[in-house]
Amino acid sequence: MINTRFTEGDYDLDEEIDSHLRRLFYIKPKAATPKLNPYIVEFFGVLSLTDLRAPQRKLWVIYHAKQPDLDKTVDAIHEKYGKKNMFDLYRTPVFSGAALRESVRKHFSNLKWFTTGNLLESPPKSHFNDEKMVKTITDLHYLEHQRLYNYVMVKNMWSMRYR
Template structure:
């Protein structure tokens, strides 16, 4: 189920989450043109790697960093693994990059993948491709967002019961 659906019977997760946060922390409603400090945004991304020496290997590299460091981080990864051999398949703003990185690593470790540092390698003769990796990472991303939403909803419920 997509989080950003617009059907009548479903909700937009981002809007509902923002309303909960503003209510819990007694914040004013969001203005028409919000001013956001982009240097504090953190991003999580996945790069698809192609091994020139062994094309049958399926590799992906995960990273997380703040907004101003994205170019530097990707350049360092391209320098390490080869500029022509990689392209980005996933990038999203997140609350905490290290937590999502740990969740992604655990998810793929449970699938019996080879996980070392920031590299993810599918087992030989695996059915995984870039689309399936994107779907898996998006599912883990949505689970992490849902955990944060549930925590905020629990705090709101606890506060309402105390009063």
């Protein structure tokens, strides 16, 4: 039985042959792929923030973090804005928290909201409350799922067509 697990000092014949063939046939070298652990889940979340100096302001803080860093990220936000002033409104595992964060920021900036960093502020006399915020973010999350599904289905269709 061949041992397929290598340590750093082991010699990998397949990699060596691949690199020589790439040089021989003038093929671009493989890009260095980051070693990602697919078992570490990424989360996207929204915290509802109440400003004690101006309670009529409606503020939300968006964040994304991998599962091991989630508590540190939320604690840092609590430390910055105060733990008593906020509560966890929405948290869900996602494929890419950064992409969902950017789509949420883009959506709300198109609605003429004030978006600075991770902070979202609705304009004065806005009809948005926490329930509408959750519904909007859920819809944006669904659209993100739909985009990924469509991408995978198109790639599958092309691979099936050219077999």
